[in-house]
Amino acid sequence: MTTPVAVRADDVWKLYGSGEAQVTALRGVSLSLARGEFTAVMGPSGSGKSTLMHCMAGLDAVTRGEVRIGATALTGLRDRAMTRLRRDQIGFIFQQFNLLPTLSAAENIRLPLSIAGRRPDPAWWEQVIDAVGLRERLGHRPNQLSGGQQQRVACARALVPRPEVIFADEPTGNLDSRSGAEVLAFLRASVREFGQTIVMVTHDPVAAAHADRVVFLADGAIVTELRAPTAEGVLDTMKNLDRVEG
Amino acid sequence: MLHATWKSLLSRKLRLLLSGLAIVLGVTFVSGAFVLTDTLGRAFDDLYALQYRSVDVQVRPAPEGGSTEDDEEIRTGVPAGLVDRVRAVPGVAAATGIVSVDGARVIGTDGKVVTTTGSSRLGSTWTGENDLVRLRAGRAPRTGDEVVLNAALLEAAGVRLGDRVGILTVQPRRTFTVVGVQEYTGGRDSLGGNLEVSFHSSVASRLMLGRDGQFSAVGVTPAAGVPTAAVQAGIRSALGAGYRVQTGAELRAAARTDAQSDLAVVNSVLLGFAAVSLLVGVVLILNTFAILVAQRTRELALLRALGGSRRQTLASVLAEALVIGVTAAAVGLGTGIGVGALLAWLFSTQGGRTVALAGIGVPLMAPVAAFGVGVLVSLVAAVVPALRAARIPVIAAMRESATPDRPLTTLNRAGIAAGTLGAALLTAGVVGDGTAWLLGAGAVTGFVGVVLLTPAMARPVAGSIGRLFAGTAAGRLGRLNAGRNPRRTANTATALMVGIALITGMNTVLASTTASLRDRIADQITADLLIAGDASLADDPPAFDPAVLQRVRALGGVSAAAGTYRGDAAVDGERAAVAVVTDVPAHARMYSMRAVAGALTDLGPNRVAVRDDTARRLSLRPGSTVRVRLAYGGTRSMTVAAVYTGGDAVGEWLLPISEVPNLAVPQLANVDLTVAGDAAVADVRRQVEALLADSPEITVTDREGYLRRQTGQYDLIATLIQILLGLAVLIAVLGVVNTLALSVLERTRELGLVRAVGLTRGQTMWMVTVEAVLIAVFGALLGVAVGTGLGAAVVRALHRSGITTFALPWPRIGLCLALGAVIGVVAAILPAARAARTDVLRAISYE
Numbered sequence A: 001m002t003t004p005v006a007v008r009a010d011d012v013w014k015l016y017g018s019g020e021a022q023v024t025a026l027r028g029v030s031l032s033l034a035r036g037e038f039t040a041v042m043g044p045s046g047s048g049k050s051t052l053m054h055c056m057a058g059l060d061a062v063t064r065g066e067v068r069i070g071a072t073a074l075t076g077l078r079d080r081a082m083t084r085l086r087r088d089q090i091g092f093i094f095q096q097f098n099l100l101p102t103l104s105a106a107e108n109i110r111l112p113l114s115i116a117g118r119r120p121d122p123a124w125w126e127q128v129i130d131a132v133g134l135r136e137r138l139g140h141r142p143n144q145l146s147g148g149q150q151q152r153v154a155c156a157r158a159l160v161p162r163p164e165v166i167f168a169d170e171p172t173g174n175l176d177s178r179s180g181a182e183v184l185a186f187l188r189a190s191v192r193e194f195g196q197t198i199v200m201v202t203h204d205p206v207a208a209a210h211a212d213r214v215v216f217l218a219d220g221a222i223v224t225e226l227r228a229p230t231a232e233g234v235l236d237t238m239k240n241l242d243r244v245e246g
Numbered sequence B: 001m002l003h004a005t006w007k008s009l010l011s012r013k014l015r016l017l018l019s020g021l022a023i024v025l026g027v028t029f030v031s032g033a034f035v036l037t038d039t040l041g042r043a044f045d046d047l048y049a050l051q052y053r054s055v056d057v058q059v060r061p062a063p064e065g066g067s068t069e070d071d072e073e074i075r076t077g078v079p080a081g082l083v084d085r086v087r088a089v090p091g092v093a094a095a096t097g098i099v100s101v102d103g104a105r106v107i108g109t110d111g112k113v114v115t116t117t118g119s120s121r122l123g124s125t126w127t128g129e130n131d132l133v134r135l136r137a138g139r140a141p142r143t144g145d146e147v148v149l150n151a152a153l154l155e156a157a158g159v160r161l162g163d164r165v166g167i168l169t170v171q172p173r174r175t176f177t178v179v180g181v182q183e184y185t186g187g188r189d190s191l192g193g194n195l196e197v198s199f200h201s202s203v204a205s206r207l208m209l210g211r212d213g214q215f216s217a218v219g220v221t222p223a224a225g226v227p228t229a230a231v232q233a234g235i236r237s238a239l240g241a242g243y244r245v246q247t248g249a250e251l252r253a254a255a256r257t258d259a260q261s262d263l264a265v266v267n268s269v270l271l272g273f274a275a276v277s278l279l280v281g282v283v284l285i286l287n288t289f290a291i292l293v294a295q296r297t298r299e300l301a302l303l304r305a306l307g308g309s310r311r312q313t314l315a316s317v318l319a320e321a322l323v324i325g326v327t328a329a330a331v332g333l334g335t336g337i338g339v340g341a342l343l344a345w346l347f348s349t350q351g352g353r354t355v356a357l358a359g360i361g362v363p364l365m366a367p368v369a370a371f372g373v374g375v376l377v378s379l380v381a382a383v384v385p386a387l388r389a390a391r392i393p394v395i396a397a398m399r400e401s402a403t404p405d406r407p408l409t410t411l412n413r414a415g416i417a418a419g420t421l422g423a424a425l426l427t428a429g430v431v432g433d434g435t436a437w438l439l440g441a442g443a444v445t446g447f448v449g450v451v452l453l454t455p456a457m458a459r460p461v462a463g464s465i466g467r468l469f470a471g472t473a474a475g476r477l478g479r480l481n482a483g484r485n486p487r488r489t490a491n492t493a494t495a496l497m498v499g500i501a502l503i504t505g506m507n508t509v510l511a512s513t514t515a516s517l518r519d520r521i522a523d524q525i526t527a528d529l530l531i532a533g534d535a536s537l538a539d540d541p542p543a544f545d546p547a548v549l550q551r552v553r554a555l556g557g558v559s560a561a562a563g564t565y566r567g568d569a570a571v572d573g574e575r576a577a578v579a580v581v582t583d584v585p586a587h588a589r590m591y592s593m594r595a596v597a598g599a600l601t602d603l604g605p606n607r608v609a610v611r612d613d614t615a616r617r618l619s620l621r622p623g624s625t626v627r628v629r630l631a632y633g634g635t636r637s638m639t640v641a642a643v644y645t646g647g648d649a650v651g652e653w654l655l656p657i658s659e660v661p662n663l664a665v666p667q668l669a670n671v672d673l674t675v676a677g678d679a680a681v682a683d684v685r686r687q688v689e690a691l692l693a694d695s696p697e698i699t700v701t702d703r704e705g706y707l708r709r710q711t712g713q714y715d716l717i718a719t720l721i722q723i724l725l726g727l728a729v730l731i732a733v734l735g736v737v738n739t740l741a742l743s744v745l746e747r748t749r750e751l752g753l754v755r756a757v758g759l760t761r762g763q764t765m766w767m768v769t770v771e772a773v774l775i776a777v778f779g780a781l782l783g784v785a786v787g788t789g790l791g792a793a794v795v796r797a798l799h800r801s802g803i804t805t806f807a808l809p810w811p812r813i814g815l816c817l818a819l820g821a822v823i824g825v826v827a828a829i830l831p832a833a834r835a836a837r838t839d840v841l842r843a844i845s846y847e
């Protein structure tokens, strides 16, 4: 049996700049994400959430420590191998500008696969399209879709290649609460029904409550975590954090 | 606001450099032309001042028609007796008969005739040393077998003092001993690159003018105290209208005019290149500004929101264009002076020419034209984008920053209208009788139509070519990118289209001309072998010993042979080319020539034949009389015996064999022969070649070789086309680089996104390359289509001049298309590398 750990960070440090202007964005973060688990990352602004995600996703190199995606250690991977890894093992959902304006929704969803020269498994494709509820909109261009629809297209794109893990940095940050709820429901469902591993950065306790586990970052380090969180529990922890910080 | 303009200029240095380069090129050609003319003009002035320094008055045969001074004269001499008549004119101290005529061809030690490019090969009488000519070594010729060569010729021929050299003149080859070497004032090897053989006075006339007792001119020295003009007037009234009497100053001015008209060709080529560059420059600058204004929509709207006026927006864009124009003009002026000086230097040293350059001349017109053109072109190009910028509403500051293209409907409508009108005019011209103005107007209107419709064609055409690349995701993305900003793609492609269209048009005309010639040769010429000189070598085609004809006839395999003599004449006061054929029936058979009135066999003393079109033009029919003057024999009345058609090899006038002695060159220009049925053409050809050992300029060809020789004169045009092609390619690369660089910058976020979801660096580069290739190939395709249309129109207009077959230059068309692809690949290198280096994190992080 393969390891149930999808992503693992071991004592990850990330320093930006040098000398006077040096910023320590991550200071010794260790984190294991189990397969099929939905993890939310929370913390005050500037606490290092995005940095941690970028490091775990291979978009940025760590200063010290090690990150593994599945069985692959990211340290020392060349650009080509790293790009392949992103293409095949990692899904991304950014806060906005997730889609290529020249491609239709369907083509955007297929993009990582077509870059790899593969076609989606038809049954899986149908299942994902149904789950995001965009069947009528597949032929539309991004500028013909609402913000929420665009984010759902991005979710489908992340999901279709069946990556080891999906990273989502504030995927609902630009959406109204109803559209946000739709996206969150979809993420939740893909964990529950398809066993997808997801890491999501968010500022919203309600969003975080959709996760199985919430990790709290402050000043570049993990301070605490909650399992099976509720919105109130998350809010309380946040308040405590702020007090500690203040 | 001006400060903001300046900052935005600095931050876009590279981009502006790229779009300004076409203007730099254009200005370079314009100012280069001025500098070349001025610099060489002075050099030639100095040369002619030297050459005519010691000439006071000169008497030469009058040009035919007698109307204007610089009418081309029939090559002939003045009788020796004229010297005494001139000497008898009051005020004349001395009169000297001289021979100095182009056409003394020395055979070098390598067995080849020494050639020049542009300058003359003079054959002269040795008239002793004077203040222009001096002996550098050896002595003057004492007999007709001795010659003096100028130092430049001695070196070019590779001979030494005392050597024997073969020289071709209007007489068959003769061998002479070199007894002296001559130089000119100031120790010059040559005057302006001219090669000169000085013969003994006993033979010069026969060798250079075709008969004894002639001079090409009489040099006059006025008596002390008598003004030149008075002597000139005196000689004029003494001699009458048959002679031209000119002062040294007039000769000098005439020589200068000749040199200027040589230069005029170079100048018009340079100005043509300038026009192409500037036209393309306008397109490139327009494109750059259009993209910049679109990208800066929000910024410009923000400035408006902060209180900037429309006028200020307009001024800021125009100011930016002005800076580009002035900078490009300054750089172009600098390079233009360099190019002009370089060309002048090449011109003055090429082909052994040694015209001393009297410093580089930069006439005032050079900077005036440079800055005028630079500023005008850049402002014209920026007007439309500037107006668009001024029309940006303040509300745009709040909108998405994307830069969607405006709808194309107006453009399309205008384009369709112009295109339809152009097509209609062209059709009318082509189907009708090829009226030139219809074709011209049609071509121009059609061209405008195509340019206007280019944006509408961009997406479908780039899309269909793009199918070739649709196999990979990167290729598909590149294809979509090529079609996403139709105006941008269209403008970039237009820059290439202009050049390729010109090239294809010219190639089409060339191909059609060659094909027409080939058809005519196949239809009309039955001669198996054609003996002739290379016409492109000199003004007068080289001729050869008439004895060759007898020997050719005597060869075993020859069934018929006819020789042709050629010469200049004045017929009823009009200059005309005439021919004499030794065996008219044989020649008529070999060239499908036949009489349409009278009979060709009816030719005889003072009985001539005329080609049908000339007969029509001059209203001549058998029995009409014309007044004919040849080089010698005076003006005589002759009767038209026949009117012929199909006399391509003869020309307008066919004279009887009795006129040969009256021609300036009493030697054969051509011999055509047919081979007897049982003999092999190659065998006969070898035997004929052996007979021509004394005439190294003359070659034997079959019909195919004849075609090649005829089309050889287009080589220069072909070379110009290649230069133009190089230029077009260079500018097109700049244009594509420019557009791609702007697009890559604009799409940073997208590039980050595709890199994040798995596009490798290589795939990213391929994506950009595909876009570039599609744009460039689209441009090349358009160019080929437009050029073929233009070529067809020109070919149609030239139908009456004998271009009757339309042929497409397929290999060259293929080359242009392939070149389009190469241009795309080359132009993509930098932008693609830049795209591949996109920092994913920076691209996806949003404020």
Ligand SMILES: Nc1ncnc2c1ncn2[C@@H]1O[C@H](COP(=O)(O)OP(=O)(O)OP(=O)(O)O)[C@@H](O)[C@H]1O
Residues within 6 Å of the ligand: A016, A017, A023, A024, A025, A043, A044, A045, A046, A047, A048, A049, A050, A051, A052
């Ligand atoms: N490229 C960079 N160079 C220098 N410092 C950086 C860079 N990127 C991030 N930082 C710093 O690292 C720290 C962590 O930043 P990060 O973006 O990870 O925070 P975050 O938790 O995602 O904040 P937010 O909730 O505002 O998105 C911050 O102090 C930030 O200023």
Ligand SMILES: [Mg+2]
Residues within 6 Å of the ligand: A049, A050, A051
């Ligand atoms: Mg962040």
